[in-house]
Amino acid sequence: ARLLPKGAVLFGEPLSKHTSFRIGGPCDYFALPDTEEELANLLGFVRQSGLPYYLMGNGTNLLCADEGFAGVVIQTARLNRIMAEDGGVYAECGASLTRAAYEAAAASLTGLEFAHGIPGSVGGGTVMNAGAYGGEIADAACEVFYLDPAGNRFRVQAKAAGFAYRSSRFQREALTVTAVRFKLREGRQTEIREKMADYAERRRTKQPLDLPSAGSVFKRPANGYASALIDACGLKGCRIGGACVSKKHAGFIVNTGGATCRDVLALIEHVREQVLKQSGVLLECEIKTLGV
Numbered sequence: 001a002r003l004l005p006k007g008a009v010l011f012g013e014p015l016s017k018h019t020s021f022r023i024g025g026p027c028d029y030f031a032l033p034d035t036e037e038e039l040a041n042l043l044g045f046v047r048q049s050g051l052p053y054y055l056m057g058n059g060t061n062l063l064c065a066d067e068g069f070a071g072v073v074i075q076t077a078r079l080n081r082i083m084a085e086d087g088g089v090y091a092e093c094g095a096s097l098t099r100a101a102y103e104a105a106a107a108s109l110t111g112l113e114f115a116h117g118i119p120g121s122v123g124g125g126t127v128m129n130a131g132a133y134g135g136e137i138a139d140a141a142c143e144v145f146y147l148d149p150a151g152n153r154f155r156v157q158a159k160a161a162g163f164a165y166r167s168s169r170f171q172r173e174a175l176t177v178t179a180v181r182f183k184l185r186e187g188r189q190t191e192i193r194e195k196m197a198d199y200a201e202r203r204r205t206k207q208p209l210d211l212p213s214a215g216s217v218f219k220r221p222a223n224g225y226a227s228a229l230i231d232a233c234g235l236k237g238c239r240i241g242g243a244c245v246s247k248k249h250a251g252f253i254v255n256t257g258g259a260t261c262r263d264v265l266a267l268i269e270h271v272r273e274q275v276l277k278q279s280g281v282l283l284e285c286e287i288k289t290l291g292v
């Protein structure tokens with residue numbers, strides 16, 4: 001039997017087409033499962049065949065190698081159903097966080113406003129415990145559905161999901177998130193929408209949304225902000241090849257055109273060295289890499 005329907009596997013697909021950095025060479029197989037069952041079967045097959053694989057959501061926190069990836073990239077974009085439920089929202093892993101926030105707003109449910117404008121998927125956001133403006137996935141999720149590397153199905157209460165700052169059990173144990181149930185509170189729709197609009201406006205004024213990037217490159221260090229430390233080193237506008245420390249937000253590295261993965265990695269190392277020298281803080285990367 002076919003693992004996936006016709007057209008659901010692309011060969012030699014450039015990863016640059018699927019990452020917000022617009023960087024990354026071709027992967028051998030780019031698979032687009034449509035259902036949880038297809039995803040589970042695919043994981044089981046890939047594991048048995050010994051092929052390397054990688055889960056990709058919306059590719060907004062991901063730096064892919066210029067050489068690409070000799071294996072299977074499984075992208076979750078087609079698993080994107082969202083349903084409003086009593087007191088919450090159920091969303092499949094490939095649904096966008098912004099759409100989930102809109103769905104909650106439409107049902108007058110509060111608690112997901114922070115996710116509006118985070119450009120990732122529900123799965124990627126859960127694995128990363130994405131957050132903004134005082135909220136994070138750990139606060140809003142109540143139940144997470146996932147697959148182990150063999151494709152077996154499980155579900156776990158959010159409080160047992162090992163959420164920490166930009167981290168989760170799913171990330172640490174290489175588990176595949178298939179869907180998330182968010183538990184939200186009833187609110188006033190106008191207030192919910194105002195909050196979302198306010199967050200979007202703050203992003204527009206503070207972040208370089210006109211250029212390809214993967215958001216904040218570094219995790220927040222114990223005391224303070226990575227962007228402030230980088231700015232204090234005078235690194236805004238510092239460039240290697242096509243990669244540049246954003247002049248608008250020092251925590252972002254932007255692709256100003258033709259940046260390679262190598263450019264970005266070299267710039268990351270330069271920034272880390274300078275910040276360490278000047279402030280004694282060793283910045284840790286938030287973005288993930290594939291094939292590097």
Ligand SMILES: Cc1cc2nc3c(=O)[nH]c(=O)nc-3n(C[C@H](O)[C@H](O)[C@H](O)COP(=O)(O)OP(=O)(O)OC[C@H]3O[C@@H](n4cnc5c(N)ncnc54)[C@H](O)[C@@H]3O)c2cc1C
Nearest residue numbers: 057058059060061120121123124125130131132176177215
């Ligand atoms: C302009 C911009 C602004 C951003 N602002 C924020 C912000 O405010 N807050 C914030 O936290 N982040 C922010 N980000 C980063 C990014 O959007 C988040 O980390 C987001 O949650 C990543 O989701 P994704 O679907 O794009 O994941 P991807 O980049 O595709 O993947 C990220 C990681 O998750 C894994 N993964 C993805 N889906 C699954 C799955 N279903 N199961 C298992 N593993 C999976 C991948 O293997 C990878 O390790 C921003 C990025 C950009 C470009």
